[in-house]
Amino acid sequence: MDDSPREFGPFAVTADLVIFTVRPPMTEVLLIQRAEEPFRGEWALPGGFVAVDQSLIDAARFKLSDKTGIDVEAAHLEQLASFGEPERDPRMRVVSVAYLAMVAHPPEPRAGSDAMRAAWRSIDQLGGTDLVFDHNTILRAGVERAKAKLEYTTLATSFCGSEFTMGELRSVYETAWDTQLDPANFHRKVLASPGFVEPTGITISQPKGRPAKTYRRGRATDLRPPIQRS
Amino acid sequence: MDDSPREFGPFAVTADLVIFTVRPPMTEVLLIQRAEEPFRGEWALPGGFVAVDQSLIDAARFKLSDKTGIDVEAAHLEQLASFGEPERDPRMRVVSVAYLAMVAHPPEPRAGSDAMRAAWRSIDQLGGTDLVFDHNTILRAGVERAKAKLEYTTLATSFCGSEFTMGELRSVYETAWDTQLDPANFHRKVLASPGFVEPTGITISQPKGRPAKTYRRGRATDLRPPIQRS
DNA sequence: GAAATAGTGTCTTTGAGACAATATATG
DNA sequence: CATATATTGTCTCAAAGACACTATTTC
Numbered sequence A, B: 001m002d003d004s005p006r007e008f009g010p011f012a013v014t015a016d017l018v019i020f021t022v023r024p025p026m027t028e029v030l031l032i033q034r035a036e037e038p039f040r041g042e043w044a045l046p047g048g049f050v051a052v053d054q055s056l057i058d059a060a061r062f063k064l065s066d067k068t069g070i071d072v073e074a075a076h077l078e079q080l081a082s083f084g085e086p087e088r089d090p091r092m093r094v095v096s097v098a099y100l101a102m103v104a105h106p107p108e109p110r111a112g113s114d115a116m117r118a119a120w121r122s123i124d125q126l127g128g129t130d131l132v133f134d135h136n137t138i139l140r141a142g143v144e145r146a147k148a149k150l151e152y153t154t155l156a157t158s159f160c161g162s163e164f165t166m167g168e169l170r171s172v173y174e175t176a177w178d179t180q181l182d183p184a185n186f187h188r189k190v191l192a193s194p195g196f197v198e199p200t201g202i203t204i205s206q207p208k209g210r211p212a213k214t215y216r217r218g219r220a221t222d223l224r225p226p227i228q229r230s
Numbered sequence C: 001g002a003a004a005t006a007g008t009g010t011c012t013t014t015g016a017g018a019c020a021a022t023a024t025a026t027g
Numbered sequence D: 001c002a003t004a005t006a007t008t009g010t011c012t013c014a015a016a017g018a019c020a021c022t023a024t025t026t027c
Helices: A056-068 A135-152 A155-159 A166-177 A183-192 B056-068 B135-152 B155-159 B166-177 B183-192
Strands: A012-023 A026-034 A047-049 A076-083 A094-102 A115-122 A197-204 A212-217 B012-023 B026-034 B047-049 B076-083 B094-103 B115-122 B197-204 B212-217
Touching (some): A012 A056, A012 A155, A047 A056, A056 A076, A056 A094, A076 A135, A094 A135, A094 A155, A094 B094, A155 A166, A166 A183, B012 B056, B012 B135, B012 B155, B012 B166, B026 B056, B056 B076, B056 B094, B076 B135, B094 B135, B094 B155, B135 B155, B135 B166, B166 B212
Parallel strands (some): A012 A094, B012 B094
Antiparallel strands (some): A012 A026, A012 A047, A076 A094, A197 A212, B012 B026, B076 B094
16 A cells, blocks of 8 residues: 555545435436536436545435435445446546445435436336436446345335235235235245344225234344345 | 545445365455554455545445455355444545355465455454454344345355365255254255256265265245245 | 235155165275 | 365255136126
8 A cells, every 4th residue: 555645646535325215107217407517407316425534324314314314323325336437537636435225114305415307217218328427337236235125134224104905015025026926925024034024013904995903114134035026 | 426526535445355165164254454554463354445546346346356366157146235433544534335245165365465464364263353443343244135035146156166076065055054064955956946057967075974966056046936944 | 996016825846865776896 | 084164965855936726796
């Protein structure tokens, strides 16, 4: 390592967010329409520069609550990956540390000062070439990570409210994976996974059909064995 | 986002490497003894500052071949995670983009200009508190990622040479996971995974026992179903 | 009652693991 | 031949999936 790190700069660092929510039958991602140059008026992932005395995760947390208005404690937030091609930002060398967030039932998004608008968009409708910078690449990485993590972690519950039915939990998987799962087998499988969910003892009525028992998240984070995507 | 990213700097960015090799019965990581301040003489992960016109992966590739003397094409290299706590480096704000590398049968490491020494060290012998900066944290993340990836990817083959026997491949798992696997079941399982390995048609003699057929990597990258860690 | 969703029972198939048996080398 | 490792065979057990069936609601 070199003694004079300043000779290698200057770099800037951003925290950019891939925020998903599941609203059956669609998985949605939060996008903003940029209010500033470069790419004013075009769509991008929410994000912003990390201050020199701010940790990466704090920068991501701040943006998450700023945009979604959601309690950060209730949401899932994890680092996704970093993107740092030299020409990815026309202004200067910028390394983007991308974060993946999963939120349940968010309210209408807030544009904030850096965006003309903020909106949830179905990830199926994105052609794959709409976003500025390298945000399409980042979004794709987020989609892959999210799908994979549903398999072997309990993160599907982050897309549900604090109390949810088996049907709601199942519809998270069905929506994210775009498949149909057998309700009976799914039910058994979830209950057989220690710490995945715990019963609340409450049964709630549905718009249609038999009322369902509700559950809340258990303490487990990993699912062993996993729930397989067919 | 802000129009004046320079106001948020200055940042420096490093690419740091967690380089593993498996030499049964030990999993080893490459460490360097720093030749420069800060922490001169202490042990750290190999790494270095990213130049302003250099991509992150190129910086990692350069360091990997520089330190190990290995053909980068033959090794596995992937981004691990980024570490950017404000006080992690005493000199200035430095974000470390960590990379995970897996190499087979490396030659003696080269110290290079920034290191007094470079050496392979067993990860079992590391107490967990030897490395400078936050490199213990980075190393732990690397260990976890590597163990997990062996389960559901074909990456175990990156720890083997271009041609290997079932026994060698099995010993990679046994060493990394510190378990014993049934040779018969392992053999069947690997051959039953499409694209994991392909036969070379060659049989080589062993120091002891029946000669073994050799295989090379197949085209598959993911293992479905995974090889379970018990 | 018809329709819809929740939840249970049960059978079949598949795959993992235990372990016996066979194959082929070295000393 | 004794021993070690490779490779194949076979049995058992457990989990996954298909699907019939029951339970309880709304309209």
